[in-house]
Amino acid sequence: MTCPLCGLELRQNLLLTSLAITVCSNEQCIYPFNMSMEQIQQKRLMTKTSEREIMGKMLPKLAGAQVDEKVASFMVKEDDLME
Numbered sequence: 001m002t003c004p005l006c007g008l009e010l011r012q013n014l015l016l017t018s019l020a021i022t023v024c025s026n027e028q029c030i031y032p033f034n035m036s037m038e039q040i041q042q043k044r045l046m047t048k049t050s051e052r053e054i055m056g057k058m059l060p061k062l063a064g065a066q067v068d069e070k071v072a073s074f075m076v077k078e079d080d081l082m083e
Helices: 037-042 051-064 069-076
Strands: 010-016 019-024 046-050
Touching: 051 069
Parallel strands: none
Antiparallel strands: 010 019, 019 046
């Protein structure tokens, strides 16, 4: 998805471990903060997320940062103590 204001790619930013908001990747752009909360919700820019989903996205980033594969796998594995 691209930003309707500047045309750059949109990305998800975590607000909480269970909630993310889709925002413009351009730090100079105000999208979606130029809208009301109702508009943000109507456009489904706020989404529920989970620790599993977050950690799943981290593995390729760690590999790209040349983190050892075993270390990266350990970092993103599910915590046995968490439910």
